[in-house]
Amino acid sequence: MFLINEIKKAFNGDAWHGNHVMHILSAVNPESAFEHFIPNAHAIAEIALHLTSWTEEVTARLMGKSASEPVAGDWPMPNGKESKNWEKIIFDFKIANDELIRICEAIEDDQWDQKSTDVNPLLNTNITKAELLNGLIQHHAYHAGQIALLSKF
Template sequence: MNKEAINKLLSTLEDSFQGLPWFGESLMDKLSRIDYRIVNIAHIPTTNSIARLVHHIINWRIFVIEKIKGNDAFDIEMNSQNDWTDLHISTEKDWADLIQKLVNTQKEIFDLLNAKTDEFLQTPVYGREYTIQRLIEGIVQHDIYHQGQIAVVAKQAALKG
């Protein structure tokens, strides 16, 4: 049972999420330092708030989870409510709950992939032109991309506040 490629992907996913990634700060390190009172602020009308960015990250991680489970029917329409969910964080608990949802997606992706072998990574994603491996690599890139946006919005919100 070969799991070398899966283990490598899991290591990369873990590093960027809450480890020591090559680019500096992990997603969870960044989010842990953000005060819930600024997560609804969007610097300009076309900028997403931190809360909306985090929920967007969660939405696409749910897409990954469903595809790993083999759910061919699950999809997210780009620029829909399922892609960019409107929400408002009112309390520190609301923020903690959103972060916990993100953590739960990490755990579920790990658990699902740990049960697979490297051969599974070559499974095509139904309705897409890529494999599960490319999907997992893509979610790491997606998280990093939006982490950069979160950093910019947090800095702008702190200057505003």
């Protein structure tokens, strides 16, 4: 399934849109990861936690869990602003994506068009597993761009 290759690229591969998320996160200075460079905007660490949270939620939905807010919340807050906390945030993001890819690789090609447990309230329909994963790929790219810009401050 081509979307598995696309999530791999967005996470840690040759992404069409530019650097993949892990490259961008790895280049962030730990001291600046927790800074709020723009008033009322999220810090890089908060965006990374948000990415992890939604990666875990999409993985759970692909495994049959009903759609809900991620267990850790939509925008979890960092547990501290030390360098070790930043390293853990990056590590947890990597683990979440590795698990997602493992689950995706176990899904048979003919299962990707099956409806997921994710309901689109605007259309009152379930989206397919492929649409769910594609949404996360777009989510990774969107936030990768934000992190890349914030890291320039």
